[in-house]
Amino acid sequence: MPLHSLYIINKAGGLIYQKDYTDGIAKLSSNEYLVLAGTFHSIHVITSKLSPIPGSSGIEVLETDLFKMHCIQTPTGTKFLLVTDPLQANVDALMRKVYEVYADYVMKNPFYTPEMPIRAELFDLNLNKLIKQINA
Amino acid sequence: MTTRTKKQGSWRTVKREEDGCAYRMMGKGKILRRDQIDTQGLDMPNKLDDLIHDLTNMEEDRMDVVLQRKNVPSSFTGQKMALNHTRGLEASLSAFSFLFSEMIQYSQKRVAGVADLEKRLSNFGYRVGMRELELTLWREKNAKRETRVLGILVFINSTLWKSLFGKVADSLQKSNDHDDEYMITDNDPIILKYISTPKELSSFNAGAFLAGIVEAVLDGCHFAARVTAHSTASDQFPSCMTLLIKFDKSVMQREKAFEGK
């Protein structure tokens, strides 16, 4: 039950991390990824305002025949997007683990500036480890 | 920051200058100043040995008073004095990592290059090492003063590492190329757990902090050396770090003199 891709979007809607974990996914240019992230960010805000019930969150799940997209927004405004197989279970638990890896290997890294694109070797390593476990 | 203020009465403290080996003991009327200590030749280790011995005895006397609650001045009661009360206590690694990360960022803003950054971290570590040495020695039941290079290295590799990290370092090696160089390796230094050094700074290793600690310990035990940290990362151990210890000429000469006997 594979996990396809991970996107991390900062508070302002900028893409700070993108990784594909299964083969065969179309590669977009880096600009296209940025636009994708920015557009999603706007949609996220719009959906929270569209909701008839005040105080709703933005879009959390997008379901299609071929994939499911899950989004969590942390109280600090960072968004984690996971594109998974439609039948993938326990995505919430997985999201939580991804967030923990982010807190450990990005936030505690002195060479990372918040809100900037993530370039941390140990983050990649540990994330890969985690996803491999899931995809196995 | 181990200086007691006057109002603490008969407390005494050792204040070690960072740039020398002067000891000053206040209280009980005993003051030893820098110029009273013979810094020439081999007399020094003996005098300092006596000093540490005296200190230990006085400290033990004081502890007797405290623990048996005999003749304890009222200002002492209720105060946490025992140096052992924090022994074995644990703190959050996250808290330490955030603090350490911020110290690195703070230093980055004030330096010109990698060498400077490592020096700053080493300075941070040096202060820690000075105090950690005192604590460790004070707690070692049968602390004998190390006089041989191998002795002090084993002390660092095992006792000090155990005291700091709850484990011994992973390896201690002598350099093949240089007589005065030794290497201590830690496969997974806990302080480096979350740090990913970017490729542009590949020669930098935050283990410079540890290098500073070790350098202070060596200095405090009269094994002047230069200690630097190097990344020896592998696939299995991505944070693996090796400390390179290069002893001063004076140390090597002394070592040779021992061997000559």
Added chain:
Amino acid sequence: MQGTPQPRATAASNQPGARAKAAGEDIWKNRTDKINAELFTLTYGSLVAQLVKDYEDYAEVNTQLDKMGYNIGTRLIEDFIAKSGLTKCGSFVETADVISKIGFKMYLGITPTITNISQDQKEFSLILEDNPLAEFVELPEDAVRDGLWYSNVLCGVLRGALEMVLLQVECNFVADVLRGDEVTEIRVRLVKVLDEEVPAADE
């Protein structure tokens, strides 16, 4: 997604307090990696000593500690939320509870007491009985005289962390046993609740 504080007529009931305490203890025991406490304390001491050397002015050191704490706080909040799984608090008093029983517990292993909650429920004090940052520390006379708050980094951390969840606060020490006071006390005051940033597209 804002934590809008609703001043409650009555103080927070015991139930949430007990839950928070249990949660904090559980995280501290089971989900927190540990390091030697003395290494932590000595490292912080080394930092303060370096700042004193760099700035030579204790008021400036206070400012720097606060700034560094702020930087730490803005990052620490993510770690806090990730490990505790908490979302928004219902009131500022609840925030105080969470800070004390879960936040302080997770990072410093202590649970400060909350006191002196103001009438409008926008201010509270944290009394620290133990302060792991200040073990073995005694301040020289001039530091006491010139007003050094040794653990001022904590104020910055609180300020930074809370700002990331849209609570703008003022935070400062009012007493410290290192300065000869009876207790170690931090005062936290809610200035305002920040609005979510309006996306650029809306302009």
